Amino acid sequence: MSDHPIFNDEHRAIRKTIRDFVLKELTPYADEWEEAQDFPSSVFHRMGELGFLGLHHPEEYGGQGGDYLSGVILAEEMMRCLSGGVALGVGVQTDMVCPLLHKVGSESIKERFLKPALQGEKIGCLGITEPDAGSDVASIRTTNQRDGDEFVINGQKIFITNGVRADFAILVTREQGSSGTSGITLFVVEKDTPGYSVSRKLDKVGMLSSDTAELAFMDCRVPAENMLGEEGQGFYHIMWELQPERLFGAISAVAGAQISMDMTLKYVSERTQFGRPIGKFQAIRHRLAELATEIEAARQLNYYVAGLINAGEFPAMEISMAKLFATRMACKMSDESLQFYGGYGYMMEYPIQRFWRDSRLTRIGGGTDEIMLEIISRQLVQ
Numbered sequence: 141m142s143d144h145p146i147f148n149d150e151h152r153a154i155r156k157t158i159r160d161f162v163l164k165e166l167t168p169y170a171d172e173w174e175e176a177q178d179f180p181s182s183v184f185h186r187m188g189e190l191g192f193l194g195l196h197h198p199e200e201y202g203g204q205g206g207d208y209l210s211g212v213i214l215a216e217e218m219m220r221c222l223s224g225g226v227a228l229g230v231g232v233q234t235d236m237v238c239p240l241l242h243k244v245g246s247e248s249i250k251e252r253f254l255k256p257a258l259q260g261e262k263i264g265c266l267g268i269t270e271p272d273a274g275s276d277v278a279s280i281r282t283t284n285q286r287d288g289d290e291f292v293i294n295g296q297k298i299f300i301t302n303g304v305r306a307d308f309a310i311l312v313t314r315e316q317g318s319s320g321t322s323g324i325t326l327f328v329v330e331k332d333t334p335g336y337s338v339s340r341k342l343d344k345v346g347m348l349s350s351d352t353a354e355l356a357f358m359d360c361r362v363p364a365e366n367m368l369g370e371e372g373q374g375f376y377h378i379m380w381e382l383q384p385e386r387l388f389g390a391i392s393a394v395a396g397a398q399i400s401m402d403m404t405l406k407y408v409s410e411r412t413q414f415g416r417p418i419g420k421f422q423a424i425r426h427r428l429a430e431l432a433t434e435i436e437a438a439r440q441l442n443y444y445v446a447g448l449i450n451a452g453e454f455p456a457m458e459i460s461m462a463k464l465f466a467t468r469m470a471c472k473m474s475d476e477s478l479q480f481y482g483g484y485g486y487m488m489e490y491p492i493q494r495f496w497r498d499s500r501l502t503r504i505g506g507g508t509d510e511i512m513l514e515i516i517s518r519q520l521v522q
């Protein structure tokens with residue numbers, strides 16, 4: 141994971157700094173945060189202070205001015221905290237909210253939201269999904285209606301990561317009366333705006349320490365200057381945003397799978413049955429060899445795609461392939477790991493069960509397997 145030709149010495153130094161931070165300041169608290177189903181927002185502040193939230197953002201907005209690959213390193217190293225929820229919460233800020241603010245935000249938006257987000261002073265969330273609109277983003281119903289210099293927003297969002305703690309939400313809305321992909325516009329809405337409420341914190345199967353919210357907006361008045369990107373172009377802005385989000389999912393999936401593999405290799409060499417370590421049984425060795433091969437294949441595809449993104453390309457088909465392959469592989473790896481741990485794998489005191497629960501989300505969030513297959517097949521079969 142740590143040494144590959146796409147990374148240079150500067151990347152290696154960044155990796156070491158992040159890894160030291162994660163192992164010292166996050167991993168020791170993972171169990172506590174999972175139990176509490178929350179991690180402190182001070183993690184954002186601390187990571188902002190250390191410059192980790194803006195690794196690949198320009199220095200003029202408080203970023204570190206690095207390349208996209210430094211963000212890949214952050215996504216990988218965050219998985220060492222052994223809580224997918226922490227990695228996801230931070231990832232929403234670094235790989236979903238901030239890239240969108242930077243790509244399509246006005247100077248005013250960048251000053252008021254991107255800069256403090258990169259510093260960890262403001263936490264953001266991204267509200268696309270609604271109770272009746274998930275995979276079909278174009279069917280969202282949250283409306284915006286212009287009223288002078290303001291827009292009035294009404295609607296509901298569901299499954300929003302960081303939604304409970306967020307200081308602001310990027311909302312996908314549509315002009316009242318519009319339908320389909322046209323008429324969709326993004327807005328940055330601050331939490332203290334009258335009419336903005338967190339209606340529910342949702343209970344999940346995994347990613348326990350990340351907060352997931354249902355949000356409601358009732359006659360929420362937002363100044364026109366909070367429009368993010370071009371009016372009516374929100375669908376296309378979101379389709380762009382989903383590309384780095386999907387690769388982030390793929391990168392995190394492989395990093396998690398590698399950690400499951402490392403833990404499992406140690407376990408099978410220590411656990412003895414029938415007079416020898418279970419890792420000596422060929423049935424187990426060969427399955428581990430197959431899984432190691434799949435991890436490596438997923439990693440190579442991810443790095444290939446990351447290299448393209450680093451060069452400014454966002455190839456939707458290859459990104460979808462990387463997400464599909466890596467997240468399926470990660471689910472398989474965590475399931476097999478649990479199997480190799482036997483009954484201990486099913487116990488909450490062993491972290492392997494957390495990878496099993498956390499990895500399941502990666503085949504759903506940011507676009508399901510079926511949607512990835514749809515994107516790939518659209519380019520493949522004319």
Ligand SMILES: Cc1cc2nc3c(=O)[nH]c(=O)nc-3n(C[C@H](O)[C@H](O)[C@H](O)COP(=O)(O)OP(=O)(O)OC[C@H]3O[C@@H](n4cnc5c(N)ncnc54)[C@H](O)[C@@H]3O)c2cc1C
Pocket residue numbers: 232265266267268269273274275276298299300301302344347352501504505506507508509510511514
């Ligand atoms: C823990 C968690 C965190 C999340 N965080 C966020 C967030 O921060 N922001 C946000 O906006 N959203 C978030 N989501 C929502 C996530 O992106 C959606 O759950 C996902 O896009 C799927 O939408 P859906 O759940 O409505 O499922 P649906 O779209 O209803 O899909 C149900 C099933 O039908 C399948 N299906 C749908 N359409 C087709 C098709 N055309 N062909 C074949 N099969 C199809 C799907 O693949 C799936 O298997 C989060 C979800 C979870 C669980």
